[in-house]
Amino acid sequence: MSYSTINRLTPYIFLAPAVVVMAIALLYPLIYMVFGSFRAWDPSQTIGEAEFAGFANYIALWHDPNFHESLIVTLKFAFSVVSLEMLIGVGLALLLDRSLRGMSVLRTLFILPMMIAPVVVGLIWRYMYHPSIGIFNQTLESIGLGSIDWLGKHALMSVIIADIWQWTPFIFILALAALQSLPRSALEAARIDGASGWQQIIYIKLPLMMPVLIVTCLLRLIDAFKVLEVILVMTEGGPGLSTEILALRISRTATEFRELGVAAAMANYLLILLLMLTVVMLAYNKLQEIKEARIKALIKEEGI
């Protein structure tokens, strides 16, 4: 082998261990799942013993009202948490983007919820929502407003609130970073041009933050579709199917209903949904790159 061949191969040799790990840890289970989703598969069987069932699992799911219900809950959950988190996170960032005394402490406090393990978050909120000893109902009753059936009638709203509490900080820090990297002088120019605080936000700050916000939003959306632990700990999907998001239903289908094939097919549906979101995000990034490349080409062409 010549030196140049070795040189050319070097990067791939260095990459090889990572590729092997990826293949085992990521691709193998994925292929296993896709493979399994075409079988009528019971946990007592090995995958080899399971009978091939074609698209039966997928078709059954397509017509299964419980799956529809779960999908709708998931969509409701994901879109409400992400839109509310975006609203609150960006709002907070706009509010706290100034240099006041103690601001850095305040910012650190805001980020804390994100650092707590989801299971712990679930437990904390479950106790706070407790019908009789929970802090919310105790407070409401002590000021004479009567109690709310948090994890019963309003279960979906309650898990949404918990998720907002945990994940708003994620959007907050990204939005704050975006804000602080905005060109200062452009904002000053806007002030001189006569823009009020609101007008600066609407006409200058938000449009300039938009690329970061869009990617943040998509990332959060992908994450929200996969949420499991917090809801599992808080409601276990109940009451009824009211908070049974897809991840939870997949896990229950596999363990309680003992239908591994159906669970795998459901997981694949979710995967397709997430892939679509990811593709949108990548396409958006690509679009930005193309735009930049076009500008560069234009500038080169004119020799300016």
Add this chain to the structure above:
Amino acid sequence: MPKIQLDGLTKRFDDIEVLHSINLEMSDAEFTVLVGPSGCGKSTTLRMIAGLETVSAGEIYIDDRPISHLEPKDRDLAMVFQDYALYPHMNVANNMSFALRLQKRPRKEIDARVREVADMLGLTPYLHRKPAELSGGQRQRVAMGRALTRDSSTFLFDEPLSNLDAKLRTQMRAELALMRQRVHKNMIYVTHDQIEAMTLADRIVVMHDGHIQQQGAPEELYKNPVNKFVAGFLGTPPMNFLHATIESQGDFTYLTGDGFSLRCDAPTLQRLANYTAGEICIGIRPSDLVFDPHADVTTSLSLRVDIAEYIGAQSVLICHCGKQKVMVELKSDTPITLGKQLTFSMALEDLHLFNPSNELAIPRLVDVEATRLIKKTGGNYV
């Protein structure tokens, strides 16, 4: 068009005072240039006028109305920033019309105004481009256009040309001078470049370390700097400073230093009549030195020429007079030999004299007369 007045304007960042009680008056439609080395507080002054920095003490008056409590948008001024500060997501037309759109002016009026200014600045072909798609010079024009579209009574410029390359800077400087003739507004222009200051200004304000050193017409400041700093700051190549002692020998008084001894004539003696110290600092403009092999030793310097920098019609000689460096500016066709000791004469009335202990100028007698006259007629001379 307003009169702008700074009264004891002071700025502190935390506990550090960077502007020390600035007093300044800018009259109607005047082009005022604040000039000084980097960090002397020019931008801070301008930004306080604009309302982008708070005022620590003192007051800013526009037409005798205090304005330091007003928001920038309520001060009726436009500003051009050093880095242009264009809105990256808006095209040129929208950048220029932003202020008018905020004022909810009629669409037709806005379009007409943008087209007029774009025409004037040669921006018409680029109206639909984003700032990122423009060259540095074009961006600079857009920044200028954005200020012009607003039609406010006062224009502020913070080193608008300093991000351009030398050639473009010269070109834009000329365009600014042209624009200045067409637009009769108050303009306050900040720069560290004394050539920009000299060429553009009706009135130059020289700043140093948060103090105003001197203000007046460019010619006035060039001819009669009040101290060593102003003398050294204005003019290229800069003024030469030579250290000397005042010595009496027989009937004559000499200014003697390392490698020269100048005999004082009657006006110079008069000029020094009230000066009691024995040491003095002599300032000579490089262009005031004339190559003259036959000059009298009492009115000339003997210089060893180290380097000749050819810049076209003129050359700058870098010489030594004893141990002190001296620059001479003369016509390039003057026959000069490098490394030789040559004689350069000067007129004694061209000399600038400074007190080395406080660096203040010792004025010529005519200037003292002129000052009295100017003060009586209300002109500006600090």
